[in-house]
Amino acid sequence: MASRIPDIIIGRLPIYLRALQHLAEQGVQTVSSQELGERVGISAAQIRKDLSQFGEFGKQGTGYNIPFLIEKLRAILKVDRIWDVAVVGAGDIGHALARYQGFFKRGFRIIMIFDNDPAKIGKPIGDFVVEDVVHMVERIRLAGVKVAMITVPASAAQHVADKLVEAGVKAILNYAPIHLDVPPDVKVQYVDPATHLQRMTYYL
Amino acid sequence: MASRIPDIIIGRLPIYLRALQHLAEQGVQTVSSQELGERVGISAAQIRKDLSQFGEFGKQGTGYNIPFLIEKLRAILKVDRIWDVAVVGAGDIGHALARYQGFFKRGFRIIMIFDNDPAKIGKPIGDFVVEDVVHMVERIRLAGVKVAMITVPASAAQHVADKLVEAGVKAILNYAPIHLDVPPDVKVQYVDPATHLQRMTYYL
DNA sequence: TAGATTGTTAATCGATTAACAATC
DNA sequence: TAGATTGTTAATCGATTAACAATC
Numbered sequence: 001m002a003s004r005i006p007d008i009i010i011g012r013l014p015i016y017l018r019a020l021q022h023l024a025e026q027g028v029q030t031v032s033s034q035e036l037g038e039r040v041g042i043s044a045a046q047i048r049k050d051l052s053q054f055g056e057f058g059k060q061g062t063g064y065n066i067p068f069l070i071e072k073l074r075a076i077l078k079v080d081r082i083w084d085v086a087v088v089g090a091g092d093i094g095h096a097l098a099r100y101q102g103f104f105k106r107g108f109r110i111i112m113i114f115d116n117d118p119a120k121i122g123k124p125i126g127d128f129v130v131e132d133v134v135h136m137v138e139r140i141r142l143a144g145v146k147v148a149m150i151t152v153p154a155s156a157a158q159h160v161a162d163k164l165v166e167a168g169v170k171a172i173l174n175y176a177p178i179h180l181d182v183p184p185d186v187k188v189q190y191v192d193p194a195t196h197l198q199r200m201t202y203y204l
Numbered sequence: 205m206a207s208r209i210p211d212i213i214i215g216r217l218p219i220y221l222r223a224l225q226h227l228a229e230q231g232v233q234t235v236s237s238q239e240l241g242e243r244v245g246i247s248a249a250q251i252r253k254d255l256s257q258f259g260e261f262g263k264q265g266t267g268y269n270i271p272f273l274i275e276k277l278r279a280i281l282k283v284d285r286i287w288d289v290a291v292v293g294a295g296d297i298g299h300a301l302a303r304y305q306g307f308f309k310r311g312f313r314i315i316m317i318f319d320n321d322p323a324k325i326g327k328p329i330g331d332f333v334v335e336d337v338v339h340m341v342e343r344i345r346l347a348g349v350k351v352a353m354i355t356v357p358a359s360a361a362q363h364v365a366d367k368l369v370e371a372g373v374k375a376i377l378n379y380a381p382i383h384l385d386v387p388p389d390v391k392v393q394y395v396d397p398a399t400h401l402q403r404m405t406y407y408l
Numbered sequence: 409t410a411g412a413t414t415g416t417t418a419a420t421c422g423a424t425t426a427a428c429a430a431t432c
Numbered sequence: 433t434a435g436a437t438t439g440t441t442a443a444t445c446g447a448t449t450a451a452c453a454a455t456c
Contacts, residue, residue: 092300106398
């Protein structure tokens with residue numbers, strides 16, 4: 001069964017999960033692959049194939065029980081727990097992330113935010129106080145934080161990534177517009193609005 | 205040649221472009237597919253294959269002339285011009301986007317920002333004043349804006365998207381954690397930090 | 409010329425879709 | 433039982449890689 005799951009399938013699971021949680025909040029109990037597919041823009045066959053990699057979660061004739069499938073997907077994605085997250089960079093984006101209320105129910109909790117600007121260090125953002133980045137490696141390692149977000153300028157991002165790796169971080173959400181070079185056991189996801197926009201202008 | 209280019213190739217071009225512009229800023233004149241590949245985490249063969257869809261941009265023995273390739277990619281992606289962009293939602297993320305200085309050199313310029321909150325309407329953000337969303341469709345249509353970013357809560361995002369489509373927008377960068385249903389000629393890109401993070405926790 | 413690197417072909421690999429027996 | 437929908441197989445489709453002749 002779950003021998004070696006392609007990354008492209010893993011990438012779709014959070015999308016299914018998000019749609020399922022949305023349905024659950026509306027009190028819907030059951031969904032077919034057809035209905036779910038229409039809601040996320042993915043074919044019903046693909047959804048069934050993806051889910052079948054991990055078990056038999058549906059029932060012929062009725063579809064998928066939503067609370068049950070949510071539970072399964074949360075376990076598969078390891079978000080049936082809360083991950084502590086560190087934010088590096090207390091600019092506008094770091095600010096927005098630190099104040100965002102939507103993480104907790106999706107499995108994450110920001111617990112620290114760092115910057116190197118003396119004008120920002122010590123200032124409150126959301127429920128935190130901005131900490132000096134010189135203490136970052138020590139703080140992250142001691143707290144056992146495995147997940148971090150980089151919101152520093154591109155020129156500093158690789159250096160920050162190196163420090164995060166040194167501190168034991170294994171998953172990085174990178175908002176700096178630059179590719180990060182990290183060891184193979186460290187995952188990186190990229191968010192860059194200009195890159196996303198440029199992907200669409202081709203079709204205009 | 206450029207008959208029907210797969211979307212997955214179009215998606216890599218902005219990554220190449222970003223790395224090339226970075227190299228150009230450092231004064232580098234030439235790059236091989238090998239070197240570029242190492243910088244973006246993509247195989248050299250793939251880069252050559254991707255670029256060859258659009259023309260012969262390289263030179264055997266030396267590689268690619270960076271300014272020349274930048275020019276070509278900007279033309280292909282249609283970012284050899286400046287696209288006006290509308291932001292809908294003047295919360296933390298809309299705020300961060302409106303103040304971000306990095307768009308212009310990548311082909312974009314935010315020119316308006318909307319909200320429905322009377323407490324926000326009329327207030328300045330960056331170089332703009334927040335406008336009432338009731339004037340959005342008219343303003344966007346008159347200005348001929350084709351590109352927009354949605355930073356409203358999930359509950360309002362589909363309604364906003366419908367209005368943007370009505371106003372003639374063809375490319376939407378959606379920060380709301382929900383799938384948008386739009387006509388086939390409208391492109392959507394999704395940015396949702398929790399979804400991106402959940403894509404990585406599987407491997408932890 | 410010798411060395412390097414492209415553009416492209418063919419082979420491989422992987423992902424998606426269609427279809428349907430199984431079964432709720 | 434009749435209708436609906438899953439899980440899975442086989443077929444199709446598409447993307448990536450390896451390799452090398454062409455050529456700067």
